Amino acid sequence: MINTIAYGLTIGGILYIISIGLSLTFGTMRIVNFAHGLIYTIGAYLLITTLPIFKNNFIIGALFTVLAVIPISYVIERFIIRKLYGVSIDYAIIATYAVVLIGIDLIKWIWGASPIPLSDPIGIDITLFSVTIPLYRLMIIVLSLIIFVTLTIFFKKTMIGKIVIAALEDKDAVRSLGINVDKYFSYVFIIGSCLAALGGVLYAPITSVHPYMGMMVLLISFAVVLVGGLGNIKGTFVSAFILGLVMAITGRFWGPAAETMVFIVMGIVLIFKPIEV
Amino acid sequence: MLSVENLNVSYGHAKVLHDVSLKVSNGEMVFIAGRNGAGKTTLLKTIAGFLKPDTGSVIFEDKKINGMLPEKVAHLGIRYVFQDKRVFSNLTVKENLEIAAYPVKENIKDAIDKVIGIYPKIEKFLNMRAGSLSGGQRQILLIGRALIGKPKLLLIDEPTEGLAAGTINDILNVLVKMKGNISLVIVEQNLSVVGMLADRVYMMKEGKILKEMTEKDEITNKENLEKYL
Numbered sequence: 001m002i003n004t005i006a007y008g009l010t011i012g013g014i015l016y017i018i019s020i021g022l023s024l025t026f027g028t029m030r031i032v033n034f035a036h037g038l039i040y041t042i043g044a045y046l047l048i049t050t051l052p053i054f055k056n057n058f059i060i061g062a063l064f065t066v067l068a069v070i071p072i073s074y075v076i077e078r079f080i081i082r083k084l085y086g087v088s089i090d091y092a093i094i095a096t097y098a099v100v101l102i103g104i105d106l107i108k109w110i111w112g113a114s115p116i117p118l119s120d121p122i123g124i125d126i127t128l129f130s131v132t133i134p135l136y137r138l139m140i141i142v143l144s145l146i147i148f149v150t151l152t153i154f155f156k157k158t159m160i161g162k163i164v165i166a167a168l169e170d171k172d173a174v175r176s177l178g179i180n181v182d183k184y185f186s187y188v189f190i191i192g193s194c195l196a197a198l199g200g201v202l203y204a205p206i207t208s209v210h211p212y213m214g215m216m217v218l219l220i221s222f223a224v225v226l227v228g229g230l231g232n233i234k235g236t237f238v239s240a241f242i243l244g245l246v247m248a249i250t251g252r253f254w255g256p257a258a259e260t261m262v263f264i265v266m267g268i269v270l271i272f273k274p275i276e277v
Numbered sequence: 278m279l280s281v282e283n284l285n286v287s288y289g290h291a292k293v294l295h296d297v298s299l300k301v302s303n304g305e306m307v308f309i310a311g312r313n314g315a316g317k318t319t320l321l322k323t324i325a326g327f328l329k330p331d332t333g334s335v336i337f338e339d340k341k342i343n344g345m346l347p348e349k350v351a352h353l354g355i356r357y358v359f360q361d362k363r364v365f366s367n368l369t370v371k372e373n374l375e376i377a378a379y380p381v382k383e384n385i386k387d388a389i390d391k392v393i394g395i396y397p398k399i400e401k402f403l404n405m406r407a408g409s410l411s412g413g414q415r416q417i418l419l420i421g422r423a424l425i426g427k428p429k430l431l432l433i434d435e436p437t438e439g440l441a442a443g444t445i446n447d448i449l450n451v452l453v454k455m456k457g458n459i460s461l462v463i464v465e466q467n468l469s470v471v472g473m474l475a476d477r478v479y480m481m482k483e484g485k486i487l488k489e490m491t492e493k494d495e496i497t498n499k500e501n502l503e504k505y506l
């Protein structure tokens with residue numbers, strides 16, 4: 001059971017890393033961004049492609065991947081997302097879903113459709129309090145905590161962070177003070193995309209890399225965001241770990257129900273806590 | 278310094294402003310009054326760049342500004358204080374001021390001093406969450422925030438709306454301190470306030486300017502103002 005919890009925390013950590021970007025784009029730009037799942041997939045593919053180049057140094061491969069996503073997400077933000085400001089939310093869904101479909105086809109064309117496995121980059125198990133878990137998974141949990149603390153400080157202490165917090169609440173008031181809010185929103189979008197790619201990188205060794213890997217993760221991420229509150233940095237963190245645990249524990253008793261259970265929990269939460277937009 | 282000429286503004290197909298014209302001279306305190314739904318907010322939002330007019334123009338210091346983005350309009354020295362009295366409630370009072378000081382590169386100390394200048398009590402609240410302020414304090418924070426960076430024209434939308442009588446006095450004091458130092462366009466339904474402070478009054482009804490008044494005895498006569506409501 002403790003093993004299951006450790007696994008749940010790993011999933012929670014990855015879910016947090018992926019969902020925070022989705023939550024912030026939702027909260028700031030009011031846009032449902034399906035392309036977020038594609039960035040996650042691209043992250044995983046960039047990693048397996050560049051690993052041999054970097055002599056299988058996972059950290060350098062991960063760093064390269066996260067940086068390589070900056071121009072990709074810049075293009076998506078500048079030429080697609082920015083065109084969707086203020087238009088009806090279904091257009092955003094259709095447009096970003098189109099990006100996903102094109103992206104998946106491109107991936108199949110470049111890398112093929114069959115899943116590509118990747119081995120654990122550390123390959124060491126450690127025993128803590130009589131539980132043996134792969135060190136790699138422990139590192140993921142620690143990394144997600146570091147990212148949470150860093151983002152919290154970023155949004156509390158930096159000017160960019162404060163402007164985004166203010167704009168989450170009242171975008172027009174920020175504009176009326178002479179601040180070009182869209183510029184700050186694109187920073188947030190790019191940071192969120194880099195984290196999505198990092199999520200793909202981190203999850204690749206745990207499952208396998210395939211063109212559709214982003215789709216299921218995206219749906220679960222939506223659940224995390226809805227439970228945690230749109231644009232809520234702390235809420236997303238808590239909800240990611242809770243839903244990660246829900247997945248792991250359900251999966252232990254009945255594998256096929258793991259993901260369904262996430263949506264059941266989401267449904268229950270939404271009954272008691274309506275979405276605040 | 279500001280001249281609005283034959284402005285026509287619509288929301289979708291619903292035309293809300295019909296040939297509205299007004300002007301503001303340097304240092305003048307101009308009031309706009311009129312019943313709910315007359316189009317006062319629509320007028321201010323159009324000047325501030327949040328709405329684009331169908332026809333007509335907004336000229337600020339000899340420059341046509343209609344069609345400019347709100348953040349550009351702000352850079353020219355116009356600030357709009359919204360009607361809804363929403364502060365950045367998750368930030369502290371000081372951080373609210375920081376956000377205003379940032380785009381105009383004003384030192385935060387100077388910015389704080391400026392707000393203390395119009396409302397000394399704010400010093401005690403600087404590190405409090407802005408969301409915990411009372412309605413009147415919020416309104417003063419909003420006005421103070423808008424004063425940062427030496428703006429030339431302030432547009433304030435119903436500053437005393439929904440406030441208790443005592444609090445309205447605080448707001449009046451703030452407005453009196455600003456009078457003459459900066460040009461102001463204030464939407465206000467409280468005609469005593471209008472009578473006390475206005476240099477020029479526009480009465481609006483159903484999207485039109487019904488009457489413009491500049492004579493002191495016209496403005497201070499409440500019955501006279503009420504005729505145009």
Ligand SMILES: Nc1ncnc2c1ncn2[C@@H]1O[C@H](COP(=O)(O)OP(=O)(O)OP(=O)(O)O)[C@@H](O)[C@H]1O
Nearest residue numbers: 288291293311312313314315316317318319320360
């Ligand atoms: N976003 C909008 N979409 C459609 N119609 C609107 C919108 N905002 C305002 N209106 C309409 O335009 C008209 C003028 O509204 P406006 O808010 O400018 O009036 P106001 O004089 O500021 O009123 P109040 O004193 O209540 O603030 C009203 O009939 C209102 O219903």
Ligand SMILES: [Mg+2]
Nearest residue numbers: 317318319360
């Ligand atoms: Mg109004």
